[in-house]
Amino acid sequence: MTNNNGFKYISLVFGIVIILSLSGIPYTSQQTVSANKSSDSHEMSKSDVSGKAVGKADDKQEISHKQIVSLTGSFMNKLLQEINDDNKVIRYDTKEELLNEFKKISSEEVAARYIDFYFNEKEDGLYIKPTETPPWFQENNDYDMIQQDDNTVVVNQKNTSQLYGTYIVEFEFTWVNNQWKISDITHK
Template identity: 50%
Template sequence: MLKKFGLGIITLILMLAFAKYYYSPGDMNPDVFVDQNEAVTVKSQNRAVVASANNNIPVSPQSQYISKEEAAPIVERLTSSFMDTLVQRTADDNEVIKYQSKEELLDQFEKISTREAALPYVRFYFEERDQSLYIVPTETPPWFKVDEDFTIKDVAHDGFTIVQENTSDLYGEYSIEMRFTNADGSWKIEEVIHR
């Protein structure tokens, strides 16, 4: 078990080292058009927000808005969970250990995102062969950084959008825009756009 885990870690390191030779951030969906909306300032009505493991974070029915401070734990938890789901443990040959199909992996993603938000990542980073699921050796996508500031816009009681400008050695300067929605009391990532 430890040997497989160690080999999985080594495989991931090698994938990261050689990833820039395989794909660029625009490869995932080069046809995406992004509307350049202005960011808005949101004022809180001093609502208490308590994060829970099942994404149930209350939004006051008296208010139509969620503040940046209230959005931060939602964003941090869901973006981290999304990346944890994307980066799967693998065997020596890059075979995913926990799931046997893209469908099973998409079912797992649906706990934290819409199927539509996860589908481009599953299509790009995974392939099915011989009734097994394999991860494609490449770098993880440019992603939300928990320790960096973000802007919140398009705010309503049932959703909001965040935009974060980042820089990385591999991708250079990039922007990530994510839409979060609250359906039936459960927050999910609805859309992710890389620029």
């Protein structure tokens, strides 16, 4: 029985030494990046080993699922303008006015490509071309997120629809002036 008590004592001491040595490690030095797609939060966050959020050690920006959904949804909503019976856009009279609205969420270059494709500007106003919307991001489907650099993230998503069949849509998001903007969109 003496051996058994000695073993318990050594195990207890060894366990205490391990706990004490682990507690001395600064939390900020052990950061992990995780993405949670199973709940509404869908936040990508830095956390320490205890699960607490910690301050950023660098200038790397992270985009959340909620931000991706918001930006891609806003972009599509701007494409789907309210129109009258003649396909005339009600809220905007020129491509420039619409472009200024898009620039709040995307680069001018990306917005201009879509505006030029989907809208005609005439003397009496702005008209939407009667056509289908592009293959787009599906909020509830899985996607891959690739960090290109500290301020650029690319999101790839493969979807299937009756109209387009299987397609891949790729969004590039860039951190500009303290906010995320869509900086490129590719359809494959």
